[in-house]
Amino acid sequence: MRPRTTNGIVRPRTLQSSVLRGLLFLVLGLFCLYYLIPLIVMISTSLKSLTEIREGTLISLPREITFDAWSKAWESACVGVRCDGLKPFMWNSIAMAVPAVLLSTTLGAINGYALTKWRFPGANWIFALILFGAFIPFQVVLLPMARTLGQLGLAGTVPGLILVHTVYGLAFTTLFFRNFFIGVSDGIVKAAQIDGAGFFGIFFKIVLPMSIPAIVVTVIWQFTQIWNDFLFGVAFTIGDSNPVTVALNNVVNTSTGVKEYNVDMAAAIIAALPTMLVYVVAGAYFVRGLSAGSMKG
Amino acid sequence: MAAGIELKNVQKSFGNTEVIKGIDLNIEPGEFVVLVGPSGCGKSTLLNLISGLETLSGGDVTIGGKVVNNTPPRDRDIAMVFQSYALYPTKTVRDNITFGMQARRVPKAEQDAAVAAFSGLLQIDHLLDRKPGQLSGGQRQRVAMGRALVRDPDVFLFDEPLSNLDAKLRIDMRTEIKKLHLRLGKTVVYVTHDQIEAMTLASRIAVMDEGRIRQYGPPEEIYENPVDLFVAGFMGSPPMNMLPGRLLRTGDEVFVETGDDEARVRFPLPDAIANRIEVGNGHEVVLGLRPEAIFAAGTELPGADRFIFERPVEVVEPTGPDTMIVFGIGSVELIARVRPEDARDPGTPFSFEVDMSKAKLFDQSSGRSL
Numbered sequence: 034m035r036p037r038t039t040n041g042i043v044r045p046r047t048l049q050s051s052v053l054r055g056l057l058f059l060v061l062g063l064f065c066l067y068y069l070i071p072l073i074v075m076i077s078t079s080l081k082s083l084t085e086i087r088e089g090t091l092i093s094l095p096r097e098i099t100f101d102a103w104s105k106a107w108e109s110a111c112v113g114v115r116c117d118g119l120k121p122f123m124w125n126s127i128a129m130a131v132p133a134v135l136l137s138t139t140l141g142a143i144n145g146y147a148l149t150k151w152r153f154p155g156a157n158w159i160f161a162l163i164l165f166g167a168f169i170p171f172q173v174v175l176l177p178m179a180r181t182l183g184q185l186g187l188a189g190t191v192p193g194l195i196l197v198h199t200v201y202g203l204a205f206t207t208l209f210f211r212n213f214f215i216g217v218s219d220g221i222v223k224a225a226q227i228d229g230a231g232f233f234g235i236f237f238k239i240v241l242p243m244s245i246p247a248i249v250v251t252v253i254w255q256f257t258q259i260w261n262d263f264l265f266g267v268a269f270t271i272g273d274s275n276p277v278t279v280a281l282n283n284v285v286n287t288s289t290g291v292k293e294y295n296v297d298m299a300a301a302i303i304a305a306l307p308t309m310l311v312y313v314v315a316g317a318y319f320v321r322g323l324s325a326g327s328m329k330g
Numbered sequence: 331m332a333a334g335i336e337l338k339n340v341q342k343s344f345g346n347t348e349v350i351k352g353i354d355l356n357i358e359p360g361e362f363v364v365l366v367g368p369s370g371c372g373k374s375t376l377l378n379l380i381s382g383l384e385t386l387s388g389g390d391v392t393i394g395g396k397v398v399n400n401t402p403p404r405d406r407d408i409a410m411v412f413q414s415y416a417l418y419p420t421k422t423v424r425d426n427i428t429f430g431m432q433a434r435r436v437p438k439a440e441q442d443a444a445v446a447a448f449s450g451l452l453q454i455d456h457l458l459d460r461k462p463g464q465l466s467g468g469q470r471q472r473v474a475m476g477r478a479l480v481r482d483p484d485v486f487l488f489d490e491p492l493s494n495l496d497a498k499l500r501i502d503m504r505t506e507i508k509k510l511h512l513r514l515g516k517t518v519v520y521v522t523h524d525q526i527e528a529m530t531l532a533s534r535i536a537v538m539d540e541g542r543i544r545q546y547g548p549p550e551e552i553y554e555n556p557v558d559l560f561v562a563g564f565m566g567s568p569p570m571n572m573l574p575g576r577l578l579r580t581g582d583e584v585f586v587e588t589g590d591d592e593a594r595v596r597f598p599l600p601d602a603i604a605n606r607i608e609v610g611n612g613h614e615v616v617l618g619l620r621p622e623a624i625f626a627a628g629t630e631l632p633g634a635d636r637f638i639f640e641r642p643v644e645v646v647e648p649t650g651p652d653t654m655i656v657f658g659i660g661s662v663e664l665i666a667r668v669r670p671e672d673a674r675d676p677g678t679p680f681s682f683e684v685d686m687s688k689a690k691l692f693d694q695s696s697g698r699s700l
C-alpha cells in the first residue's frame with residue numbers, strides 16, 4: 034500500500050479523508066472534461082465527411098475517419114479569391130512571428146538589464162513610461178501606427194507587421210525581464226565589472242545564461258500574443274501578406290457556397306498548432322529549468 | 331608590486347543623503363587595512379569608491395600614485411571579494427576563476443597555469459568542473475578568493491568576505507587570509523563589522539561611524555587608547571564597561587565617584603592619568619574599564635594602582651577559559667572577567683580588584699578621551 038502523503042507531508046488515513054479525496058478527483062475530472070469538450074468536438078468534426086456532419090449530431094464520434102478536410106484546409110481551401118489553402122499564410126505568420134518574438138525578447142532583455150543593473154538618472158521614469166505602454170489597448174495605436182508604417186514604406190508588408198509587434202511587445206518583455214533581473218544579485222554584475230567585462234560582455238556571458246526561465250516565459254507569452262493576433266494583422270497587411278489568423282477568418286467567413294464545418298475545424302486547429310507546440314516544447318523546458326533549481330548562485 | 335592607496339576628503343552622497351562625509355586615509359603599499367564599523371556606516375560604499383564601482387561625489391582617490399577618480403574598475407588593477415561571493419552561477423568553478431583573464435584576453439596557457447597554481451593553494455582543485463550551486467559555503471568562499479588571486483592585482487579589496495560562514499570556518503579562513511597576505515605582500519583593504527576579525531588581521535584599523543573615520547591606527551593603539559567612547563565601546567568583546575561619574579579632587583588624590591546613594595564607589599585614578607587631566611572638580615566623566623581589568627581580588631600578582639571593592643554577583647556567564655561576572659554599580663551593569671574557579675553564585679558578595687592603570691577616562695558630554 035502506498036502511504037497517503039503529499040510532498041512527504043503525512044496525512045491522516047481515515048474514511049472521511051478517502052471520501053473527500055474521491056470527491057476532489059471527481060470534480061477535477063469534470064472540469065477537465067468541460068475544458069476538453071470543445072477540442073474533442075473540433076477534432077472529431079474535422080475528421081468527418083460533410084454528409085456525416087449533416088446526418089449526425091455535434092458530439093457523435095466520426096463513423097469513418099477521413100483526412101480530406103485537413104488536406105483541403107492546408108492546401109486548397111479558398112481564402113478570398115485565392116484557393117491555395119492556409120499554407121502560404123502559415124509561412125507569413127512564421128516569417129512574422131519568429132523575428133518579432135526574437136527581436137522583442139532580445140530588446141526586452143537588454144532593457145530590463147539596463148534598467149536594473151546599470152541604474153542611470155531617470156531610470157525609474159523611463160520604466161514607468163515603458164510600463165504605461167503595457168496598458169495601452171491595441172485600438173489606440175492603430176492609426177498612429179498606420180501613419181508610421183506608411184511613412185516608412187512598410188505599409189501592407191510582413192516586415193511592417195514585425196515592426197508593429199516588436200514595438201508593441203517591448204513593454205511586456207521589458208517588464209518581464211526587469212522583474213527577473215531585479216532578483217539577480219548586483220554583486221555578480223559588480224564582480225564581472227571588476228573582472229574587466231563591459232556592458233554587453235556581462236549581458237551575454239553572465240546575465241543572459243542566468244535568465245533562461247525569464248527567456249522561456251517571455252518567448253511563450255510573445256509567441257502566443259503575436260501568433261494569435263488578428264487586429265494588427267487585418268489592419269496592417271493586405272491579401273497575400275495576411276497572417277494565418279486573418280486567412281482563417283476569411284476561410285470560415287466566406288459567404289458563398291455550403292458551409293464546410295469539417296474544413297473550418299481543421300483550419301482552426303492548424304492555425305493553433307504552432308502555439309501549442311511552443312507551449313509544449315518550451316513549457317517542458319521551463320518546468321525542467323525550475324526543478325533543476327540551479328538558477329540561484 | 332603592491333600599490334599604496336590615498337584618499338583625500340572623499341565624499342559620497344546618494345541623492346540628498348550624505349553617506350561618506352569627507353574621509354582622509356593613507357594606506358602604505360603592502361599594508362593590511364581593516365575598515366570596521368557598525369552596519370550602515372558606509373564601509374561598503376567607501377570600498378566601492380576605491381574600486382570604482384561607485385563614482386565619487388567629491389575628493390580624490392589615488393592608487394599607486396595615480397589619481398583614479400575617473401578610471402573604471404577594470405583599469406584600476408584591483409581584485410575584490412564580495413560578502414555573498416557573487417560567483418557566476420552558470421559557469422564552472424574554472425570559468426569563474428578565469429573569467430577575468432578571458433575578458434582581458436590572457437593567453438589560454440597562462441590562464442591554465444594560474445588556475446593550477448591557485449586552485450592548489452586554496453584546495454579547490456577537485457572542484458574545478460562544478461557549478462557554484464554544488465558547492466558548500468566554505469568552498470564558494472575559496473572560489474571567490476581564487477577568482478581574486480589569479481588576477482594578481484596590486485590591491486585586494488574584501489567586503490565582509492567571511493560573514494556568511496559558520497564560526498569555525500570563519501576562524502580557519504581568517505588565518506588563511508592572514509597567511510596569504512604575508513606570502514603575497516599585496517595591499518589589502520578589508521571591510522568587516524566584526525571587531526575580532528579587525529584586531530587579528532589588520533596592520534592598521536580604521537574605525538568608521540556614520541560616514542567618518544573615528545580613529546585610524548594599529549590594533550593595539552585602537553584597543554589601548556581609543557580616542558572616544560564610540561571606538562572604546564566598539565572594539566573589545568565583551569565591550570568595555572562604561573561608568574558615568576564625577577571627578578573628585580581631594581588633596582593631591584583624584585577619584586571618579588560613581589554609582590548612586592544606594593551604592594557609591596570611588597575609583598582612585600592612578601598618577602599617570604591624574605597628572606594628565608586638566609578638568610576640574612565635579613566634572614562629569616565616564617570611566618572606562620575593560621572586563622579583563624576587573625578580576626577576583628587577590629588572584630593576580632600584586633601591582634601598583636590596584637583598587638578593591640565589593641559588590642554582589644548578579645549573573646554568572648561561563649565561556650570556557652574565563653567566566654564573566656555581571657554586577658551593578660548604581661544603575662550601571664558591569665562585566666568582570668574572572669577565572670572559572672573564582673566564580674561565585676548569584677547573590678553572594680564578591681571582592682573585585684581593578685587594575686586602575688588600565689582605566690580610560692572620557693569626557694561625558696563630548697565622549698572624547700581625556
Ligand SMILES: Nc1ncnc2c1ncn2[C@@H]1O[C@H](COP(=O)(O)OP(=O)(O)O)[C@@H](O)[C@H]1O
Pocket residue numbers: 344349367368369370371372373374375376
Ligand atoms: N545605491 C545606494 N543608494 C542609496 N543609498 C545607499 C546606496 N548604497 C548604500 N546606501 C546607503 O548608504 C549607507 C551606507 O551603506 P553601506 O556602505 O552599504 O554600509 P555598510 O557596508 O557599512 O554596512 C546606508 O545607509 C545605505 O542605505
Ligand SMILES: [Mg+2]
Pocket residue numbers: 373374375490
Ligand atoms: Mg556592507
